[in-house]
Each structure stands twice: as C-alpha cells, then as structure tokens.
Amino acid sequence: MQQMTRRQWLFRVGSAAFVPAFLSSCRPEISRDVEAVGKRFADAYTPVKTNGCVACDNCMPCPYNIDIPSNLLFVDRAHEEDWLPGALDDPDFSEKGTKFLARYEDSIPDVAQTQRCISCGECIGTCPVGINIPEQMSEITALTDVLRDLRCQQL
Amino acid sequence: MAVGSILRFVRILIALVVLAVFVGLFADFGMNIPSVAAWLVHVQFLPAAMSFSIATFVVWLIATLVFGRIYCSTVCPLGIFQDVCSRIPRLGKVRPRWHYHYSAPFTRLRAIMLFLVALSIVLGISALSSLLDPYSIFGRFGLYVIKPLWASVLNLCGASPQVRFGLASFAGMLVSVLTMVIIGAIAFRNGRTFCNTVCPVGTTLSFISRYSIFRIDINTDRCIQCRRCEHRCKASCIDLTSHVVDTSRCVVCFDCLTDCPNDAISYTYNRHQLSIPLMQRVKGPVAGSAAGMGSGRLDATHAGNSSSASASVDRKLLDRRRFLMAGAVMAAVPAVAKVSGTVDKLDKMQASPRHRGLLPVTPPGIRSRREFLDRCTACGLCVDRCPQKVIKVALREYGMLRALHPVMDYDESWCIYNCTLCTNLCPTGALHPLTVAEKLRSSTGQACADKSYCISYTQGVKCGACSRRCPTGAITMTAPDSDGKGPYPVVDPKKCIGCGACQYVCPSKPKAIKVGGIA
Numbered sequence: 222m223q224q225m226t227r228r229q230w231l232f233r234v235g236s237a238a239f240v241p242a243f244l245s246s247c248r249p250e251i252s253r254d255v256e257a258v259g260k261r262f263a264d265a266y267t268p269v270k271t272n273g274c275v276a277c278d279n280c281m282p283c284p285y286n287i288d289i290p291s292n293l294l295f296v297d298r299a300h301e302e303d304w305l306p307g308a309l310d311d312p313d314f315s316e317k318g319t320k321f322l323a324r325y326e327d328s329i330p331d332v333a334q335t336q337r338c339i340s341c342g343e344c345i346g347t348c349p350v351g352i353n354i355p356e357q358m359s360e361i362t363a364l365t366d367v368l369r370d371l372r373c374q375q376l
Numbered sequence: 377m378a379v380g381s382i383l384r385f386v387r388i389l390i391a392l393v394v395l396a397v398f399v400g401l402f403a404d405f406g407m408n409i410p411s412v413a414a415w416l417v418h419v420q421f422l423p424a425a426m427s428f429s430i431a432t433f434v435v436w437l438i439a440t441l442v443f444g445r446i447y448c449s450t451v452c453p454l455g456i457f458q459d460v461c462s463r464i465p466r467l468g469k470v471r472p473r474w475h476y477h478y479s480a481p482f483t484r485l486r487a488i489m490l491f492l493v494a495l496s497i498v499l500g501i502s503a504l505s506s507l508l509d510p511y512s513i514f515g516r517f518g519l520y521v522i523k524p525l526w527a528s529v530l531n532l533c534g535a536s537p538q539v540r541f542g543l544a545s546f547a548g549m550l551v552s553v554l555t556m557v558i559i560g561a562i563a564f565r566n567g568r569t570f571c572n573t574v575c576p577v578g579t580t581l582s583f584i585s586r587y588s589i590f591r592i593d594i595n596t597d598r599c600i601q602c603r604r605c606e607h608r609c610k611a612s613c614i615d616l617t618s619h620v621v622d623t624s625r626c627v628v629c630f631d632c633l634t635d636c637p638n639d640a641i642s643y644t645y646n647r648h649q650l651s652i653p654l655m656q657r658v659k660g661p662v663a664g665s666a667a668g669m670g671s672g673r674l675d676a677t678h679a680g681n682s683s684s685a686s687a688s689v690d691r692k693l694l695d696r697r698r699f700l701m702a703g704a705v706m707a708a709v710p711a712v713a714k715v716s717g718t719v720d721k722l723d724k725m726q727a728s729p730r731h732r733g734l735l736p737v738t739p740p741g742i743r744s745r746r747e748f749l750d751r752c753t754a755c756g757l758c759v760d761r762c763p764q765k766v767i768k769v770a771l772r773e774y775g776m777l778r779a780l781h782p783v784m785d786y787d788e789s790w791c792i793y794n795c796t797l798c799t800n801l802c803p804t805g806a807l808h809p810l811t812v813a814e815k816l817r818s819s820t821g822q823a824c825a826d827k828s829y830c831i832s833y834t835q836g837v838k839c840g841a842c843s844r845r846c847p848t849g850a851i852t853m854t855a856p857d858s859d860g861k862g863p864y865p866v867v868d869p870k871k872c873i874g875c876g877a878c879q880y881v882c883p884s885k886p887k888a889i890k891v892g893g894i895a
Contacts, residue, residue, distance in 0.1 A: 285883045331789065339841040339883055372763055373795030 263370075266363045268307050271300045272352045280344040280354055288333035289344060289354055292361055295328060306364065315371060322368040335361040380633025383643060387449055387630055391456045398453040402518025402760055403526045417757065417803045420511040421447060421577045426497070426751050427805025440581050444588040448571055448578060448627040454510035455571060455627065457517075457556075458563035462610050465564060475607035476567055478615045481622060486572070486579040493576040499715065500746070503777045506754040507555070510575055511803075515755030516552040516780070520545070523760070545769035548756070548780050567610025572625045582624035589645050592621045592632060598640035605632035605641055734892030736773035737784040737821040737874060740791065741799030741807035745895060752806035754780035758798035764789045766876065767798060784820070786876030786891050791820075793847040793875060821874025821891040823851070827864035830888035836862040842878035842889050851878055851889075865889060 225233070274293035283289055299305035299321055306317040325334075338358040348354060394416060401413040418424070424432035436447055448455045489508070496504035506512050562569050571578040594605075596619050606616045609632055613625035632641050735745075739758055742748040759767045759782050766789035767782045774781050782798075784791065799810045810818060825842075832839040832853070842865050843851040850871035853863040865878070865888070878889045 336845065337841075337881055337883065339837075339839045339881070341837055341839065369764070369792050370794050373792045373797060 263309060263367055266309060266367050267360060269296055269305060269360045269364050271297055272357055273297070273350055274352060275350055277349060279347045279349060284341065284343055285337050285339060286332055287335060287338050287358070288329060291329055291333065292335055293352065293357060295325065296361060309367070318368045318371060322365065322372060325365065334365070336365065338362065380630055380643070384630035384634055390450045391459065394451060395453060395456045398514060399518060399522060402515060403522040414801055416451070417801070419451065420803055422509045423511060423753065423803035426753065427803065437584055440584040441588055443590050444623055444626055444628040445578070445581050445585045446628050447581060449629045452510050452577065453514040454559070455568070457514060458559065458568055458570065459610070459629070461560045461563035462567045474565065476609050476612055478606050479612045481625060482573050486582070489574050490576050490579040499712070500750040501777050502750060502752060502754065502781070503779065505576070506780065508574060508576055509753050510577055512753040512755040513555050513559070515757055516548060517556045519756035519760045520549040520552045521556065545771065545780070547771055548769050551780070567612065568627055571627065572611060585626070586624040588623050590643060591623045592626055593642055593644050593647060594619045594621065595640045595642070598638045600638050602637060604635045604637065608632055608635045734824065734890055735895060736770065737786065737876070737891055737893040739767050739782050739784060739798050739807055740815060740818060740820045741802070741810045742820070743808055745893070748806045749774060749778050749781065751804045752781050753804050755803070757801050757803070758782050758807065761801055762798055763795065764792055766791050784876060786879040790876040790880040819873045819894065821876070821893050822869060823867045823872050823874065823878050823889055823891050825865045825867050825889045827888065829884050829886055830864045831884045832862040833864035834861070839883065841881045841883065845877040845881050847875060847877060848873055
C-alpha cells in the first residue's frame with residue numbers, strides 16, 4: 222500500500238472528524254412522525270355537517286362570547302365553495318384543510334372560535350331552523366384540532 | 377473579468393441570498409422556508425457557541441484562520457445589514473464628502489467589551505449578551521419591526537383577508553428599533569465600526585483572523601499611493617502610509633480589489649516581499665529602523681524583535697505581567713461569586729409578582745430552567761415561528777435581566793400536543809430539539825385547579841371544558857358533591873404536560889385552572 226504523507230493523513234482525519242460533526246450540528250431536520258398526528262383528536266373527528274344557518278342571531282348572545290352565526294355561516298360557505306374537508310382519508314383532506322384553517326383563523330378571532338364552547342346548552346332551542354348548535358360547535362372544534370396538529374407536522 | 381471583481385460579486389451574491397432568507401424567515405411573507413433557514417440560523421456563531429456545538433464553532437475558527445473574517449461579510453445578517461446601510465450614501469456618482477479613513481484599532485475597547493459579554497454569559501445575565509449578539513439583534517429587528525411593517529403594508533395595499541399581526545411587545549420593539557437605528561446610522565457614516573468595536577463575534581474572530589492565511593496584500597511596487605482603497609475600506613483597516621492591512625478588522629469584502637487602478641492589491645496567501653526596504657512596516661521608531669537597515673531582512677512584520685537585550689527585557693516584563701494577571705484572576709474569583717449572588721437576588725426582587733404563586737411557563741424542550749434562562753439570547757425566532765402564537769415575549773416574568781425571553785401565554789392560546797417546531801428551531805440550545813414522541817412525554821408546566829373559582833363548582837354550570845380539551849386526559853371532573861355544589865376538575869400531575877389547553881378554554885373569570893412553570 223502506498224504510504225500517506227502527513228498532510229494527506231491530516232486532511233483525511235480532519236475531514237472524517239469535522240464534516241459529519243458540522244453537518245449534524247446544523248440539525249435542520251424537523252421530525253415528521255405522522256403516526257402520532259393527534260390520535261385522540263383524530264378519533265374524535267367526524268366530518269362537519271352543513272347546517273343551513275339563516276343568520277337570524279336568535280342564538281346570540283352566547284354567554285362565553287362565541288360568535289355562533291359566524292362559525293355556522295363559515296362552514297356553509299366552505300361547503301359551497303368546496304373547501305370543507307371531508308373524511309380523514311380523503312386524498313385532498315390536507316389541501317382543503319390548510320385552506321380551511323387559514324381562512325378560519327383570518328375571519329374569526331380566537332375569542333369567538335368554537336374551542337371555547339363548554340356545551341352549556343343555553344343556545345339549545347333558540348334556533349328556528351333546528352340546528353343542534355353544541356354538536357356543530359364540537360364538530361368544528363374537532364376539525365380545527367386535527368387541522369392544527371396537521372399544520373404543525375407540515376412545518 | 378478580474379479575480380477581484382469575481383470574488384466581490386460572489387460575496388455580494390451570497391450576502392444578498394442570506395439576507396433574503398433571514399428577512400423571509402422572520403417577516404414570514406407566507407413562505408415556508410424552514411429547513412434552509414434553520415441551517416443558516418444554526419451556523420450562526422454566538423448561538424453555536426452558546427449551544428456548545430463545538431463542531432460549528434471550530435469550523436468557523438478554521439475558516440477564519442484560512443480565509444479571514446468571511447463570516448462577517450457573508451453569513452452574519454447584521455453585518456450584511458450594515459453593508460447595505462453603508463452602501464446607500466455611496467451609490468451614485470456623487471460620493472459623500474466624508475470618506476472612510478484609516479483609524480487605529482480600538483484593541484482595548486474590543487477586549488473589554490468581549491470580556492464583559494463573556495462575563496455576562498458566565499454569570500447568566502443574558503441581557504448584555506442578547507443586546508450585543510449580532511444574530512439576535514437582527515432577529516429582534518425582523519420580529520418587532522419588519523414583520524409588523526410588512527403586514528401593515530399588505531393591509532394598506534388591500535390584502536383580501538386583513539393580515540393579522542400581534543405586536544409582540546412594545547418594549548421589544550423599542551429596544552430593537554433603537555439598536556438598529558444606532559447601528560444603521562454608524563454604518564451609514566462609518567461602515568463597519570460596530571463590528572470592530574463592540575461586536576463580541578467580530579472581536580473573537582479578529583483574534584484568529586489576525587493570523588489568517590489568505591489575506592488582502594498590497595504590492596508596494598505597484599501602489600501609486602492614490603489612497604482609493606483606504607477611502608473605500610468600510611472597516612477602516614487599510615493603513616496606506618505603511619501599506620499594511622489590519623486583518624483583525626478586515627471583513628474580506630473585496631471592495632478594495634476592484635477599486636485599485638493599478639492592480640496593486642490582491643487576495644493571496646503570499647505576503648508580498650517588499651523590494652524597497654525603506655517602505656517596510658517598522659515597530660518602534662528606533663529599534664525598527666536599526667534592525668531594518670542593519671540586518672537587511674525583508675520580513676515585513678517581525679522587524680525589530682531581533683536584539684537579545686530587548687528580548688530579555690520583554691521576558692521579564694511578560695513574567696511580571698503574567699504574575700499580576702494570575703493574581704488578578706485569583707482575586708476576582710470571590711468578587712465574581714459575590715456578583716453572581718447579587719444578580720440572583722436582584723433577579724428575584726425584580727421579577728413581577730407571581731400570579732397565585734405560579735412560575736412563568738417556559739417553551740417546551742428545556743433541560744432546566746436556569747440553563748434555559750442563561751442560554752437564550754432573546755432572538756425571538758420561537759416567538760416568530762410559533763404556529764399557535766402562544767409564545768410571547770417576557771417583560772418582567774423572569775426578572776429585568778432576562779427581559780425579552782420567550783414565555784408561554786396560555787390566556788391567548790395553547791401549545792399543540794404534537795408540535796415540536798420551536799425546540800427544533802432554537803439555535804442557542806436553550807430549547808433542546810425534541811422528537812414528537814419525546815414531546816408527548818416531556819412536561820413544561822403543571823396545571824393547578826382552584827375549585828373556588830370554578831363556575832361548575834360554584835354556580836353549577838354544566839362545564840367540564842378543561843377535561844374535554846386535555847390532550848392527555850389528565851383532568852377529570854369529580855362526581856357532584858352531596859351539598860348541591862357541582863363537579864370540579866382534578867388534575868393528575870403524572871399525566872399533565874403543561875400544554876395550557878385547559879387554561880385557554882376555562883370560562884371562569886379569573887381562570888379556575890392555571891398552568892405554572894416547573895422550577
């Protein structure tokens with residue numbers, strides 16, 4: 222075998238030691254553990270149904286400041302314009318979901334979003350078209366929970 | 377094209393790309409560029425040093441030893457920002473009347489500033505290191521200034537859903553605007569003065585770049601003394617009287633290479649051998665001229681240390697100096713310990729009164745609270761990138777000396793169970809990277825329920841929102857009491873991970889369930 226010069230040896234050892242260490246210390250990889258995507262939330266998720274809200278505001282005011290008509294109308298609008306996410310295993314779930322979540326957060330402020338609903342039942346019976354409001358609220362919450370988890374995985 | 381202009385073009389190209397990535401990362405123009413940007417953030421010098429990623433640190437030291445301070449002109453976002461600022465008044469044909477001029481190095485000031493910053497890191501007063509670290513300065517500028525500015529520009533132009541932007545913190549904005557205006561103004565007038573006086577990274581690299589292999593070299597045979605390079609040098613490091621470039625301050629921008637009318641300047645590993653002995657650089661006026669004329673040696677830098685008498689004097693002086701230095705260090709140890717004790721006391725005094733005795737909650741991924749507080753340089757990257765916007769900027773939560781550190785604000789939002797973004801982004805090692813599996817197990821805080829505020833217990837409202845929202849099922853509602861009061865939440869401390877979902881949804885005012893940090 223040909224003998225290495227000292228310079229070659231230094232170069233080899235140096236590169237063997239530093240290059241992988243440098244690359245690993247930069248650690249750009251963000252873990253994408255898709256299996257763990259909100260198991261609990263995914264189990265609780267059922268596709269959101271449309272409601273046919275007429276925006277009469279009879280259900281308001283909500284004692285916990287949730288803007289019920291806006292949330293219901295938002296779901297209906299999403300359904301009409303075809304970006305309401307369907308079942309979890311739909312091929313376009315993530316694409317529609319990204320759009321849904323971004324618009325949801327843009328159009329409804331946090332304090333008026335459905336996750337603050339405690340299902341107290343004050344609004345039951347006020348709706349002239351017979352929407353089960355607490356159930357709708359929990360459906361939307363389950364959807365946004367799944368979507369928020371998904372967004373964190375995609376970043 | 378000449379070599380010099382190619383080098384300069386490449387330098388500017390890299391710098392612009394890096395600046396664009398940084399601005400995009402912090403201002404968040406709706407782009408998703410985390411992997412490249414995370415890489416760039418993780419190779420920043422002071423964050424790498426703080427996170428003990430020795431390899432990055434050593435690679436930069438070696439790069440500096442070989443090529444000079446290329447870090448300062450290509451990778452450092454604040455350095456590029458200063459280049460942009462200093463270029464603005466010098467763009468057109470009409471150059472400003474003030475030129476750059478050679479100035480003597482502020483060696484003592486630089487050493488003192490570096491010492492102070494190092495001391496503040498050791499003592500855990502992150503206020504000073506975070507105020508002076510160039511990456512953190514730029515990060516805060518991006519978060520507090522560029523981001524809201526960009527959002528308001530978008531809104532003025534009529535973005536169809538109005539872009540929402542929370543002003544992260546008024547104090548943070550004030551600090552970042554002030555630092556940026558000061559640094560920008562200095563750069564506008566005097567180029568890289570900040571880098572060569574105060575910047576701890578610049579000073580550290582200058583210790584190495586002094587001995588760099590590749591460096592700017594002036595060929596005195598070709599130099600026509602026009603002083604164009606000196607007036608072009610933004611680091612004021614070209615001393616044309618003695619034809620010496622101070623490589624400890626040179627940021628290797630290659631501007632002088634393109635400006636020389638007679639190609640006298642080159643970037644090379646060869647020191648130019650001076651053919652005119654009288655133009656050598658001399659150390660002391662007497663010793664230097666004697667040595668230079670007598671021995672006839674043409675070594676440019678070491679003329680003057682040849683006589684044995686002066687060498688022995690030097691050694692004696694050196695010994696005395698060392699002795700004094702050792703004594704000073706020994707004497708400083710108790711003083712430092714005292715100061716560090718005082719700092720702790722000061723911290724405790726200045727921290728804002730804790731709500732119901734709860735500690736502020738840190739972002740996930742910390743090893744210990746103390747380590748987090750010491751290592752964080754308040755760059756604001758986690759605050760900026762958090763998709764839930766739950767990480768806010770602390771004012772007095774951790775004490776005055778740790779202002780602008782990230783803190784979780786569970787009244788505004790909550791931490792997503794599976795999200796590990798901030799831990800993977802943090803460049804300083806204040807937050808250690810977590811996998812999703814680790815995040816599910818690790819805990820940043822502890823929920824504490826107080827049934828005397830709970831509307832379910834006191835008013836009999838059918839609530840239980842906290843137990844329904846808890847991702848780990850740590851909260852259970854008790855069975856209703858026999859005396860007619862409603863159920864109230866009970867937290868299982870073994871399951872609670874401190875995500876704050878319960879605090880966020882709690883409808884009671886004040887909140888019946890709050891999350892406190894872990895000491």
